[in-house]
Amino acid sequence: MPLSIIILAAGQGTRMRSDLPKVLQTLAGRPMLSHVLECARALQAADICVVYGHGGETVPSTIGQEDLRWVLQAEQHGTGHAVQQAMPETPPGNRALILFGDVPLLTVATLTRLLEDTPADGVAVLTVDLHDPYGYGRIVRDGERVVGIVEQKDATPAQRAITEINTGVMVCPAGRLGDWLQNLSNDNAQGEYYLTDVVAMAVRDGVDVRGVKASNRIEVMGINDKKQLAEAERALQARLVDELMAEGVGFADPARVDIRGKLTCGKDVFIDVNAVFEGDVSLGDGSRIESNNLIRDSKMGPGTVVHSNCHIEGATTGRDCEIGPFARMRPGAALSNNVKVGNFVEIKKSTVADGSKINHLTYIGDAEVGAGVNVGAGTITCNYDGANKYKTTIGDDAFIGSGVNLVAPVEIGKGATIGAGSTITKPAAAGELTLGRAKQMTIKGWKKPVKKGS
Secondary structure (H helix, E strand, O other): OOEEEEEEEOOOOHHHOOOOOHHHOEEOOEEHHHHHHHHHHHOOOOEEEEEEEOEOOHHHHHHOOOOOEEEEOOOOOOHHHHHHHHHHHOOOOOEEEEEEOOOOOOOHHHHHHHHHOOOOOOEEEEEEEOOOOOOOOEEEEEOOEEEEEEOHHHOOHHHHOOOEEEEEEEEEEHHHHHHHHHOOOOOOOOOOOOOOHHHHHHHHOOOOEEEEEOOOHHHHOOOOOHHHHHHHHHHHHHHHHHHHHHOOOEEOOOOOEEEEEEEEEOOOOEEOOOEEEEEEEEEOOOOEEOOOOEEEOOEEOOOOEEOOOOEEEOOEOOOOOEEOOOOEEOOOOEEOOOOEEEEOOEEEOOEEOOOOEEEEOOEEEOEEEOOOOEEOOOOEEEOEOOOOEOOEEEOOOOEEOOOOEEEOOEEEOOOOEEOOOOEEOOOEOOOOEEOOOOOOOOOOOOOOOOOOOO
16 A cells, blocks of 8 residues: 655744744754654655655755655644645645655654555554653553544543653554544543544544654654754664674774764774764775764765864865865865875865875865975965965975965976965976075164064
């Protein structure tokens, strides 16, 4: 039977104390709702509908997925009312799986089990055992069958002793669900239509209702405030690191790593403490990431070592490169093999060929650096004239002395040597020593400026 998934994402999230809608609060670098959608898509649903409300068009415009059906719940009158908004275009012959945009840690395995353990014409609710179930609706069973969900305020002492609680996630035949929703009542203290009342209706109609337990409370936890968001963040990070360790990745301390996107690692990769990975990051075989590094949307080649305190974004390396400490690789930085980039070096939109070294206090921007080049400390490519960017080309085996200004556009020939302290504005001949220094002089009688009013 085809599957329709309805994700309830209309809540305001007042306890977040934020102008950002609750389902757009970030978890591992992405909106909570994105995690729910990723899980939903993995179930190969024929139809995915997101019911949104607070935040208006901010939610669909941020998520921006064309394969989704978006339904506005203009006024919020409870979970049952929210699902009602999605039903007119939900095929009645499908099964409907109800998920929540603020329950982002559910796994595909758990939802697959929920679907597989539920007859096509039956109803199932996802449950979990809690050590302290206070405040939650209790699952009342008759053997394996669920016969009701009793809220805390309505529960007898015996029912309050039940530790199995309702998570809100459920699966129903869509046609039957539509009928049950039409018969919901808001005759309660909150004046809302509750989705949980559907269970009692199903039992009344003789439909088989089952309870399928999640393996732990973290997986089904709802996130309502920043404390719970932080708890979910650590839980998700632990899950991501566990998956990588199962693939053979080494961590100095699994609790002190943050993965905010997709991290792909080869064999024998080691990651030290306080490393942050954002976007799409790939680490090649034998690479080593030392402490306090941020790597975003980059690919580090096999054997590459990133020393401590580097910021790398939109960059790539070949084999056996060495970066840092305290280096910055900006978008478009592309190192070939055996390149060394040292401390306080910044590279932007530049290629550096095999075996070149840029060791100290240097800026390379909009440049093409050949193979076997040595760039001395304090060298900069002057690539910007205040309006336009220009390219610097450095030939193979060139030697650039310390404190050199290469004023682009300019070309340094193969095997050229540039003397320390030079400002180069014209092409430097291959194989020759080029100097560009002003004549040294002393200005007699010059006096230092004095602060006004002193």
